[in-house]
Amino acid sequence: MLIAQLSDIHLDGVTSLQRLDRVLQWVAELKPDAVAVSGDLANNDHAASYAVLKTRLGAFGAPLLVVPGNVDSREAMREVFGGPGEGPLNGVVQVGDVRLIGLDVIVPGAAHGDAAPVLGWLEAEINSGGAPALIFLHQHPFDCGMDQYETIDCRNKEGLAAVIEQAKDTVLGISCGHLHRTMFTRFAGVPATLAPAIAPMGGLAAEGRKMPATDPPALLVHHLKGKNLVTHVISIGG
């Protein structure tokens, strides 16, 4: 089972679409079993941009899970991609023996996110007796160590951690986007990844050192064999 995760596409014109299309060319050859998009799909012209994305991502014929990011419009996403009639755009896609859970933690108008409003929903979903799950959300629920980004994280991460911890074996991993910088850590006892961006990447800034970004657009491919999860980083250079 191969799940392609795209993040932070930030569609805003021709250049961004060209970057995306280079990545999608690779994804098309992969023939993923599912595609997950972890937010910040489009900067503006939301409904029209989502329609463009839906056509391109739909061409793979694979199940699609989309969660909003801070630059997205929930309403336009609901209109184009469907989902619950009101409130957060949480979603679940079952692919074989795995559940992809999309958690909408955005706070409209803010750069940070907040898990509190969707914890009840997540707890019910995780404990519904379904298949092992991978959770996707936009803002990082862990301390990323980069000072200027700690304030735009997903708030109420303790509550989120508690829900995941009590469900132990059911949650295989959690993956977000938002910071345009690939990261690997652990959260609530499970592997946690921050997916690279399709849009320009950000540099490393930690421990008082600041490095410029040199990374090309990239994506994650989550490889699941039973409950064994291996995550690949695929950079699309050239």
Ligand SMILES: [Fe+2]
């Ligand atoms: Fe973001």
